[in-house]
Amino acid sequence: MVILQEQSIRPASDDQKFTDSVYYYAGILDEEIHKANPNAKTMFYMTWGRDNSRNCDMPTGWSAPCGYKEMDNLIQSRYMTLGEGFKATVVPVGMVKRYWTENLTFKDYRWDVDHFGHPSKIATYAAACTFYTILFKKDPTTISRRFNIGIDTASNIRASVKEVVFNNLADFSFPKEETPLITPTTTGTSVTIYPHPFTDFVNIQTEDMLQFIKLTSMSTNQQVSDHNGLDGYSFQLNTSAIPPGFYSLHVQTNRNVSKILVEKK
Numbered sequence: 001m002v003i004l005q006e007q008s009i010r011p012a013s014d015d016q017k018f019t020d021s022v023y024y025y026a027g028i029l030d031e032e033i034h035k036a037n038p039n040a041k042t043m044f045y046m047t048w049g050r051d052n053s054r055n056c057d058m059p060t061g062w063s064a065p066c067g068y069k070e071m072d073n074l075i076q077s078r079y080m081t082l083g084e085g086f087k088a089t090v091v092p093v094g095m096v097k098r099y100w101t102e103n104l105t106f107k108d109y110r111w112d113v114d115h116f117g118h119p120s121k122i123a124t125y126a127a128a129c130t131f132y133t134i135l136f137k138k139d140p141t142t143i144s145r146r147f148n149i150g151i152d153t154a155s156n157i158r159a160s161v162k163e164v165v166f167n168n169l170a171d172f173s174f175p176k177e178e179t180p181l182i183t184p185t186t187t188g189t190s191v192t193i194y195p196h197p198f199t200d201f202v203n204i205q206t207e208d209m210l211q212f213i214k215l216t217s218m219s220t221n222q223q224v225s226d227h228n229g230l231d232g233y234s235f236q237l238n239t240s241a242i243p244p245g246f247y248s249l250h251v252q253t254n255r256n257v258s259k260i261l262v263e264k265k
Helices: 015-036 068-085 093-103 121-136 151-164 166-172
Strands: 002-004 042-045 089-091 181-184 190-194 201-206 210-217 223-227 234-238 245-253 257-264
Touching: 002 015, 015 042, 015 068, 042 068, 068 089, 068 093, 089 121, 089 166, 093 121, 093 151, 121 151, 121 166, 121 245, 151 166, 181 257, 190 257, 201 210, 201 245, 210 234, 223 234
Parallel strands: 002 042, 042 089
Antiparallel strands: 181 190, 190 201, 201 234, 210 223, 210 245, 245 257
């Protein structure tokens, strides 16, 4: 996974600037990411509008709305455009801030540490909870660590992330058309995984004789499935009982061992 984030308010610039200087270069980066690793996943970190309308200074030749909501609306829309355009995943931290500021009030709330929108410890925790939810597709209210943030504040952050992100996970992912996941091995052969991402089952096909397959959860580091004593070139793994998320697939053949990052939807 590679996470991309623009300068904080450039996504809120006018349409032509966004197209020529944000979307265009995001495309170049996305292309380079997939050249380096065809199985890589691009993610876009959605930031937020600035609270202080007097401090939305843009570089020469740029312009953007100076009100928080107006700027934030554009930033949200533009990051969703990037996600859809490049069939990527959006990490909607800015939406969590908007929800929080509109629905919650308590005395120790402070998202920004300055008028440039740099995040406070509380905002950083909210961002971490948002990334956790997007990456592992898990309910953030189950997170126990709060990193010296007040109990009520941390609980409100996690509840906000659940409401905005976990309850709407499908809204932030724009999957590519399903294609087999093909991973080369050290001996010049390959392992093919399909469909990918998978749901209730996944097929593993190799050019060498299969011996052993193991599936391990990336979020818990627990083994969820293993099959020994295989003796063919393909195997269908039943994944209906495991939760959505990312997994490490360990495939051993008579000639090599491969570890592959896979995803269940």
